[in-house]
Amino acid sequence: xTNTIHPCLWFDGxxxxxxxxxxxxxxxxxxTASTPMVVTFxxxxxxxxxxxxxxxxxxxxxxxxxxxxxxxxETNAIWARLIDGGSALMPxxxxxxxxRYGWLQDKFGxxxxxxxxxxxxxxxxxxxxxxxxxxxxxxxxxxxxxxxxVFDHSSTEMLVLYPAEDQHAGxxxxxxxxxxxxxxxxxxxxxxxxxxxxxxxxxxxxxxxxEEIDYYWTKLTxxxxxxxxxxxxxxxxxxxxxxxxIIVSILSNPENVPKVMKALMHMKKLDxxxxxxxxxxx
Numbered sequence: 001x002t003n004t005i006h007p008c009l010w011f012d013g014x015x016x017x018x019x020x021x022x023x024x025x026x027x028x029x030x031x032t033a034s035t036p037m038v039v040t041f042x043x044x045x046x047x048x049x050x051x052x053x054x055x056x057x058x059x060x061x062x063x064x065x066x067x068x069x070x071x072x073x074e075t076n077a078i079w080a081r082l083i084d085g086g087s088a089l090m091p092x093x094x095x096x097x098x099x100r101y102g103w104l105q106d107k108f109g110x111x112x113x114x115x116x117x118x119x120x121x122x123x124x125x126x127x128x129x130x131x132x133x134x135x136x137x138x139x140x141x142x143x144x145x146x147x148x149x150v151f152d153h154s155s156t157e158m159l160v161l162y163p164a165e166d167q168h169a170g171x172x173x174x175x176x177x178x179x180x181x182x183x184x185x186x187x188x189x190x191x192x193x194x195x196x197x198x199x200x201x202x203x204x205x206x207x208x209x210x211e212e213i214d215y216y217w218t219k220l221t222x223x224x225x226x227x228x229x230x231x232x233x234x235x236x237x238x239x240x241x242x243x244x245x246i247i248v249s250i251l252s253n254p255e256n257v258p259k260v261m262k263a264l265m266h267m268k269k270l271d272x273x274x275x276x277x278x279x280x281x282x
Contacts, residue, residue: 006047010200015050060195064111066129129185133193140172151179202239
């Protein structure tokens with residue numbers, strides 16, 4: 001199966017402004033498409049989507065973007081830009097796990113972890129990071145195994161567990177893994193947190209065929225539940241959008257949008273043939 005995975009960030013009318021702001025900070029970044037509802041953009045070559053979904057959902061630290069920088073000076077510079085108008089969740093400082101690290105929430109609500117790399121030949125990288133808290137605490141390892149069973153070309157690159165003498169022994173302190181070669185991070189978050197996974201940050205899976213849509217929909221809804229318009233929640237309460245790759249071209253023609261959106265609103269799992277028929281202008 002050939003699919004691409006990328007995060008979707010939920011905004012209340014600020015998707016374009018946020019994309020402009022992020023693209024001004026990272027090199028090799030650009031806006032690739034922009035409509036009143038959806039903005040797609042690349043940060044350091046990584047695809048993201050900004051959705052103007054309204055005030056219903058708010059971003060929180062359960063899914064952040066983890067930026068690994070080449071140097072302390074680069075870490076400081078990116079932190080200074082991203083925190084403009086935002087606030088620090090963990091101050092930029094030296095920590096046991098990093099010479100320079102900080103966690104912030106930017107002015108649009110998205111949270112970022114900024115850290116200098118430990119290896120000398122590092123390149124700047126941006127990876128979504130999932131923090132399993134509350135009722136999901138302790139399930140990061142299970143999630144990695146489950147997602148790796150669903151997506152081809154998956155691998156666990158690093159897995160650090162809390163040591164045996166720790167009260168959280170066996171839980172995931174830090175991990176890096178790939179799903180269809182897409183880089184992600186997962187951690188268990190001990191302690192009391194007032195946030196958990198929600199629709200404000202979801203993962204989009206672009207599919208070439210109806211067979212792929214059916215496969216991912218069936219697998220990812222196991223133990224979870226279906227939502228509308230191609231959205232679902234998996235058994236860890238993480239939100240996914242399973243969409244046909246052609247949806248971008250279908251919605252690029254303003255004349256098609258009303259009919260296609262009407263068809264979408266009546267679907268849970270998306271049906272490519274129905275969407276194509278709806279997009280045809282008589």
